Amino acid sequence: AGLGPKPTATLDQLRQAAAAVVRQASQVHAAHVVLPGAALGAFPVDAITQARVEGAALGAYRFARYKRDEDGQVSRVTLLASDPAQQKAVEDGVARGRVFADATAFARDLVNEPPNQLPPVRLAEIAAEAARKAGLRCTVLDVEAMKALGMGAILAIGSGSEQPPRMIVLEYTPPKATRFVALVGKGVCYDSGGFNLKTQDLEWMKADMAGGAAVIATMQALPAVRSPVRVLGVVAAVENVVSGRAVKPGDIVRAMNGKTIEINNTDAEGRVILADALSYAAQQQPDEIIDLATLTGSAMVALGYLAAAVMSNDQPLVQRLLDVSQQTGERMWQLPLYDEFLENMRSLVADLRNSGSRYGGAQKGAIFLREFVEGRPWAHVDIAPTAFLERDEGMNPYLPKGATGYGVRTLLTYLSAQPDVR
Structure with missing residues (x-):
């Protein structure tokens, strides 16, 4: 098929081409693939190499932890550098590509884990271990700690499960940090819908923590890319299930910032737990807040599987994210906020209700979240369309069926200045 005329090829086409080669090689049980490392068009050699490494690694990805027998797959990829002057640029691109691909694969692994193996406490343990290895600070807030901070929203959603909720806080603080960014992730380790019980696709509801997985995976990779940005990662981890203790439609809960929320739909739980996570992040006074969440089916209806929806109270911030997403191939499309x-999200008996009328559901979920960022520059990325593919769509060879790891490469690119990461 080729890449088309030289000037029109994009970095994402290079990613996809490398992934297609590796996937085809796996089908014929080839163990070794050789890819060209030459420059293409106006792109620098290191960027081209990084794209090829990402594509090859992500195209080869398999989640086979629970399979007794797994078909052979490519175990080695060689990139050729014909010009000795390009050697360092190729090595830099390989190093950076491996960091990005490994972080994305880490997020995919977390999302692909079955819910019986990854309750909130286990997710917190994995995050803490990853933080230890990366040299990050990690604080895990248990139920008592969240009660002390007034986090009534996440505690209400988690009340129905035998698996207690956790608020995971990761901190990366480089010397001479240029700015302070907070990343917030929705970590619903399993979502039954609660009393507003889901009626289909329950086997995929393990993926409702994909935003949290992306935040954890990004945070643990920041030292490797030598990000100059101070970054706070906050993940609200919880199960949303039914029991005699579970939150009920009509209940009113109080979030950390003091606002009250009427729960009129227990299946709109993500925004409720994010209320506390965003409030916590905002209290740390970051320069900007970015949240990732599999928040709404409305975003999926609007965009299919091809792009995440992004909404913001700050156009320069959202434009920067849109620009970066063009580089990474992790598409975003801005929806109006x-x-x-907000008027549709007001309650007769509380400050807010957690679910509005049917139309504009993605925007109504986002406008609800805006009430908890305390006016700070903030972008909400609804990754419900892109976080998990229920089938191999055949659209992109580095996106297999299952978890995609969406958002990790965009966040790492956004937060790094592309230094040598070897």
Whole structure:
């Protein structure tokens, strides 16, 4: 098929081409693949090499932990550098590509784990271990700690499960940090819908923690890319299931910032737990907040599997994210966040209700979240369309069926200045 005329090829086409080669090689049980390392068009050699490494590694990805027998797959990829002057640039691209691909694979592994193997406490343990290896600070807030901080929202959603909720806080603080960014992730380790019980696709609801997985995977890779940015990662981890203790439609809960929320739909739980996570992040006074969440089916209806929806109270911030997503191939599409949406989220008996009328559901979920960022520059990325593919769509060879790891490469690119990461 080729890549088309030289000037029109993009970095993502290079990623996809490398992934296609590796996937085809795996089908014929080839163990070794050789890819060209030459420059293409106006792109620098290190960027081209990074794209090829990412594509090859992500195209080869398999989640086979629970399979007794697994078909052979490519175990070695060689990139050729014909010009000795390009050697260092190729090595830099390989190193950076491996960091990005490994972080994405880490996020995929977390999302692909079955829910009986990854309750909130276990997710917190994995995050803490990853933080230890990366040299990050990790604080895990248990139920008592969350009660002390007034986190009534996440505690309400987690009340129905035998598996207690956790708030995971990761901190990366480089010397001479240029700015301070908070990443917030939705970590619903399993979502039954609660009393508003889901009626289909329950086997995929382990993927409702994909935003949290992306935040954890990004945080643990920041030292490797030598990000100059101070970054706070906050993941609200919980199970949303039914029991005699579970939150009920009509309940009113109080979030960390003091606002009250009427729970009129227990299957709109993600925004409720994010209320506490965003409030916690905002209290640390970051320059900007970015949250990732598999928040709404509305975003999936609007965009299919091809792009995440992004909404923001700060156009320069959202434009920077859109620009970076063009580089990484992790598409985003901006939806409007009209103030009028908030009127539909007001409750007769509380400050807010967690679910509005049907139309504009993605924006109404986002406008609800805006109430908890305390006016700070903030972008909400609804990754419900892109976080998990229920089938191999055949659209992109580095996106297999299952978890995609969406958002990790975009966040790492956004937060790094592309230094040598070897």
